[in-house]
Amino acid sequence: MKTECPLCHMQYRTLPRHLVVRHHVHNPQERNILLQMAHGRINIRTEPCTVVGCGYHGTRLDRHINCDHPELSQEEADLLMKSVKHSTGLKLLRELREVDPPTQMITTLDVDYAANEEHPNCFPGEVDLEVDEHRQLRLANVALVAQNDSLEKEVHTLRRKMKQWKAASVKRDLRKVLGESTS
Ligand SMILES: [Zn+2]
């Protein structure tokens, strides 16, 4: 089975070798984290839940996402899990960099991540948020349009009423004139 390299995103059958030969990842811990990321084996159990408004921070985030968020579709839950694994992998790389490992780290995924933090829309979880915002905005617009529509209807009704009143008063005047003339 081929696995996607987290650095160049190409598929490889022998990723450990590829990481050394192609990317010169000689630090075994660094290589290990990258391999865990590639295989989706990053341990996220003790990570906090990233669902907006959810305060879960326990010991089984994987189970929590699948069991305590019935509002998420299976696809959304998988995506959420993937994004948490990704950011946890980057956190591990960052931590490794901070302890200044004896074999120099070669990759910069976590550094790129820090640079990207100001523009975080490349992470699935947060893209969802943006989609939600757009949806809210769209709904607000729809409400506004509906409001305008009903206003327009009211104006239209008022105009029609005014016409009717005018017509009625003309008739009344006519009748008055006619009545006066016949009497
Ligand atoms: Zn690669």
Ligand SMILES: [Zn+2]
């Ligand atoms: Zn949650």
